[in-house]
């Protein structure tokens with residue numbers, strides 16, 4: 001009997017780090033600096049360096065990183081922000097919490113990344129920022145992003161929540177624009193043991209405003225100069241991240257290798273409608289998720305394949321089954337079915353296969369072999 005294959009395996013990944021992690025957490029307990037302690041400062045500095053920027057400001061989660069990061073860039077009420085319709089809902093929530101107006105656009109079917117032609121059509125005199133999402137761990141092309149922003153005089157704010165240390169055209173994710181948001185949700189490529197997030201920027205004013213916004217809007221104790229909130233990266237979470245960060249590059253490269261193996265094993269199934277989302281950034285793609293499309297050429301649809309894989313003990317996911325514009329809570333934005341055809345088609349065709357740094361060759365073989373048996 002083949003063994004069950006989980007979607008991610010954090011336990012196995014953390015096993016070799018167990019004593020390092022315990023020591024790092026223990027140090028926080030001994031110091032007692034639970035809020036904005038030493039470990040936070042240390043992590044902020046190392047993460048900024050790793051991404052090739054000047055500053056990093058830890059916050060409570062990735063959603064807050066987007067909301068507060070946009071605010072720190074001076075984006076708010078009356079400003080339109082362009083973002084893709086096929087992203088995790090938090091991208092949209094971040095824009096709304098910043099008080100800005102979200103303007104959704106479609107993506108390319110092959111890469112699932114934002115469609116620049118669609119984005120161009122969405123620009124108005126009120127557009128203030130472009131918020132690209134480096135989806136699944138693959139960066140939007142920095143050259144195209146910069147050209148688009150420059151041509152329309154827009155601020156670039158990257159949602160890099162799935163792209164820790166992803167690269168393309170020599171840029172690291174989060175270093176292309178004015179600022180960027182990351183999440184350290186446990187299953188992200190760099191995850192903590194709870195919630196966490198960070199904003200990175202090389203702009204000193206944005207950095208300083210961020211530090212104020214996350215700390216009740218107070219640059220000094222009890223002097224509230226901004227309308228801020230309480231959103232800080234916990235010192236204990238930073239202690240975990242300090243241990244994990246040095247391993248991130250290796251983990252990312254393990255994921256990339258696993259993806260290449262999937263690509264090779266799945267390529268004969270192309271004519272049967274199994275088409276991986278295209279990697280146009282080579283080894284810079286960090287595969288937060290490995291996503292395939294089950295196209296019309298397949299004898300069975302995505303939902304049937306998902307069901308059969310689940311029965312076979314292989315855990316899979318869908319990222320995401322309902323595009324943002326069709327979510328019930330956001331119908332007031334005025335979008336309808338048919339507005340973003342590629343996003344809608346993808347939501348029906350995509351399937352995320354097991355992907356994590358310690359996944360074995362045998363496990364990948366088993367996944368590919370099971371898919372092959374199901375569709376043949």
Ligand SMILES: *Cc1c(COP(=O)(O)O)cnc(C)c1O
Pocket residue numbers: 061062063064087088090091133159161162182183184185195196197
């Ligand atoms: C995970 C994620 C977020 C939000 O992060 P949280 O830490 O869960 O708030 C935002 N955008 C994208 C694309 C994500 O994948």
